[in-house]
Amino acid sequence: MRVRTKTWIENESGELLFGKGKTEILELIEEEGSIAGAAERMVLNYKKAWNHIKTLQGNFSEDLVIVQKGVKGGTFLTPEAKDLIKKYRRLQKDIETYANRRFQELFPSDSDSLHR
Numbered sequence: 001m002r003v004r005t006k007t008w009i010e011n012e013s014g015e016l017l018f019g020k021g022k023t024e025i026l027e028l029i030e031e032e033g034s035i036a037g038a039a040e041r042m043v044l045n046y047k048k049a050w051n052h053i054k055t056l057q058g059n060f061s062e063d064l065v066i067v068q069k070g071v072k073g074g075t076f077l078t079p080e081a082k083d084l085i086k087k088y089r090r091l092q093k094d095i096e097t098y099a100n101r102r103f104q105e106l107f108p109s110d111s112d113s114l115h116r
Contacts, residue, residue: 003099007092017059023088025052026081029065033074060084 008019016022028038039049056064064081068074077085 001103003096003103005092005095005099007088007095009088011059015055015059017055018084018088022052022056023085025049026056026064026077026085029075030077030082033076035065035067035075056081 006020009017011017025038025042025044028041029035032038032041035049035053036046039046042049053065060080062080063078064084066076066078068076
């Protein structure tokens with residue numbers, strides 16, 4: 001058995017700034033080269049995907065997404081966005097590692113009997 005956690009980052013007023021969904025949209029933008037392609041893969045309408053991007057852009061001092069129009073256009077992540085994804089993924093992994101270690105400490109014999 002293992003513990004699953006959900007981690008997100010909020011601002012002072014409790015507005016969701018960054019979490020699993022925003023991480024996923026950024027990763028898919030990187031893969032697809034477009035917000036529309038990322039939204040389609042997430043089964044999310046374009047406006048909702050664009051709102052995620054606007055929330056991110058409004059709450060971080062650095063640009064995270066660059067939209068280039070024209071023949072060689074597309075949507076690209078900045079190095080800051082890639083770093084943010086990397087740090088978020090690391091934070092999530094560290095939290096789950098700690099939670100599972102703590103679970104084993106608190107429920108050493110119960111964890112075995114829970115799955116029977």
